[in-house]
Amino acid sequence: MTMTPDTSNLSIREAKQSDAAALIAHLKALVAEPGINIPLAPDEVTMTVDQEKAILADFETSPRAIMFVADSGDDGIVGELSIKAISSRKAVQHVATLGMSVKHGWRGKGIGRQLMAAALEWAPTAGIKRIELYVYERNEPAIELYKSFGFEIEGKRRQFIREGDAYLDDYVMARLL
Numbered sequence: 001m002t003m004t005p006d007t008s009n010l011s012i013r014e015a016k017q018s019d020a021a022a023l024i025a026h027l028k029a030l031v032a033e034p035g036i037n038i039p040l041a042p043d044e045v046t047m048t049v050d051q052e053k054a055i056l057a058d059f060e061t062s063p064r065a066i067m068f069v070a071d072s073g074d075d076g077i078v079g080e081l082s083i084k085a086i087s088s089r090k091a092v093q094h095v096a097t098l099g100m101s102v103k104h105g106w107r108g109k110g111i112g113r114q115l116m117a118a119a120l121e122w123a124p125t126a127g128i129k130r131i132e133l134y135v136y137e138r139n140e141p142a143i144e145l146y147k148s149f150g151f152e153i154e155g156k157r158r159q160f161i162r163e164g165d166a167y168l169d170d171y172v173m174a175r176l177l
Helices: 017-032 049-061 111-126 140-148
Strands: 011-014 065-071 077-085 095-102 130-136 152-163 166-176
Touching: 011 111, 017 049, 017 077, 017 095, 049 065, 065 111, 077 111, 095 111, 111 130, 111 140, 130 140, 140 166
Parallel strands: 095 130
Antiparallel strands: 011 065, 065 077, 077 095, 130 166, 152 166
16 A cells, blocks of 8 residues: 655745755655656766755855755655756846756645745746746656646757667746746
């Protein structure tokens, strides 16, 4: 019998440096899943806790970037979302990229929706007017989630991702705020 994850204690909060080890563990678990929609191999997850802490410190101090985590309490971090301005150059400082992941077994429970809502609430406070993201063409649940938040497919990157001997397409999606 499979246990349904308990989302009653779930909180969406800003990531802290003390989350570094848990975030690395989350990423390692994700990339170990067969057919995962992240272009990263398990042997490529080599970041140390200190390196992750430095990244999180940058997020904490940047007025134009933030990372949110979905903290389940007992099971720890079960999702994360980062959004970051692509540049400080005046011409494009209003554009940010977004990336998100939710742990297997916790998907389909509204966690991605809560993370997206937090990001879209934060973005205007940082002067963000356009959010871009990249999603595997096969990741239909994520595409539908993004569309439900007003994101539109703007382009397709053909054979952008290599997975073994296969090449996969992904989409560029964006939303204007």
